[in-house]
Amino acid sequence: MLAEIIWNADPILFSLGPVSVRWYGLMFAIGFFLGYQIVAAMFKHEGAPERWLGILLAYLVIGTILGARLGHVFFYEWGYYSQHPIEIFKVWQGGLASHGGTIGNIIGLLIFSWTVSRKPASWVFDKIVIPVALVGGLIRLGNLMNSEIYGGPTTLPWGFIFARNGETLPCHPTQIYEALCYFLLFALLMWMYWKRNAEERPWLITGIFFIGIFVPRFLIEYLKNVQVSSEYEMIAHYGMNLGQMLSIPFIILGIALVVYAMCRPRQHWTFPDRFAPETEEKKR
Secondary structure (H helix, E strand, O other): OOOOEEEOOOOEEEEEOOEEEEHHHHHHHHHHHHHHHHHHHHHHHHOOOOOHHHHHHHHHHHHHHHHHHHHHHHHHOHHHHOOOHHHHHOHHHOOOOHHHHHHHHHHHHHHHHHHHHOOOHHHHHHHHHHHHHHHHHHHHHHHHHOOOOOEOEOOOOOOEEEHHHOOOOOEOOHHHHHHHHHHHHHHHHHHHHHHHOHHHOOOHHHHHHHHHHHHHHHHHHHHEOOOOOOHHHHHHHHOOOHHHHHHHHHHHHHHHHHHHHHOOOOOOOOOOOOOHHHHHHHHO
């Protein structure tokens, strides 16, 4: 039986001269690579144009990084960054907010729907949110390797002593809690898409995603240490921190989307411009 886990992982995987490869960045890259493969399989399954994939990836990468960075800057540490604006650009030093990343993704996907696919936004949202759940879990593992965003002291047998930060008591490994929730959500959404044809109910997968991401996030926040000092006053007044407050609108949105989707008839999308290899095989 576990008594405690002493955690002292090096956040740097390896270095080549002045260039260091960090676990966090690797998790991010793996997530985007796997996400691209998953969405490509979905596009091929539905016969959507292959050329859309690269455009969609660009929108997502830009939307995620800009949204997550600006979300951290404005939601959590505007007092500091307003005095040190050049620091905003130093993304490699850390400081990304998942709520900001979600908003950035939403904006990027809406632009893609309006300018590229010219399909209802639900068509692309119901695909992208599936690998996003996977990416979210991998990013939380990156947080674990950075020894950051963990919880308060615990007597549970799987408590982590984050020695790199000078901790001496076992703490809740909330990064693992969130990662497990997001991986389970990813598995559920994959099952819904591939086995239950849930994409035929526009917004259903997206609604389940918002609920599955932000309900665990809201609850696990109660176990986390306060991330920024300004949250102490917020917790004293409202009984919740900023991350929880930002989660509530997404939870409500998720419930509304599920109700909307279940009240609407099923739809099936068709595309005249299919993946080239698939078209050639059919001609033979």
